Amino acid sequence: MEELLGQFSFGLFILQTVLFVGLILLLKKFAWKPILDAVNEREEGIKEAILSAENAKKEMMALKSDNQKLLDEARAERDTMIKEATAIKEKMIADAKSEAQTQGAKMIEQA
Template sequence: MDLIIPGSGLIIWQIIGFGILLIILGKFAWKPILSALEEREGAIEDALKAAENARNEMAHLKAENEKLLQKARTERDQILKSANETSAKMIEEAKEEASKAGAKMIEDAKAVIETEKKAALSEVKNQVATLALDVTEKLLRKQLKTEESQKELVEEFVNDLKLN
């Protein structure tokens, strides 16, 4: 039974040895171990704080990127709207210019047609007058071939003059 239950002297020496070991460890080993643990704990806390700061910074950057994207979308929409308005305005101006040009061409054509018409009518009148004179001359020559017919015509003219 000696093996199962140690003697009292052995227990005392073990307690004294354990106490000396605790004193030696307390003076030399516990302080470096505790300082290493505290240092490690501080490093872990710093790493956690850095991770939290990085997460906050990422959230801030993400929010700022979202704002920039929204602003870019708004600007894009405004630019597209402005471009569409400008395009519509340019098309409308081109239509108006084409309409004005067409109206001017029609007016010019009407003026040319009117001028040509007047010139043609004047030409026709001149030709009719010339033909009438030619016909009258030929008729008078035929009718006034004889001396008698000439005297009759002169008397008729004289009588007409006296009446007027």
């Protein structure tokens, strides 16, 4: 340790300190600003992408809800149409039976 203190040069220490401070200032001026700008730009891009994804998710949920409503309406309409068709079928069968009985009664009378 004493060898290092014995070989210590105050002039060399000052020169190295000045060079180090100069290097820090050069890096601050030419490297840090572009690096920080790039990092900030990337951060903004990520924020925009997250917001865009959240908006897309909300839109998809709204579309899913609308699709479910349309599907429910279509099912209700289908059920109504089936009930109407069943009622018409039963009426036609009842009318046909009534007509057949009437025709049968007429035939019996004629016979």
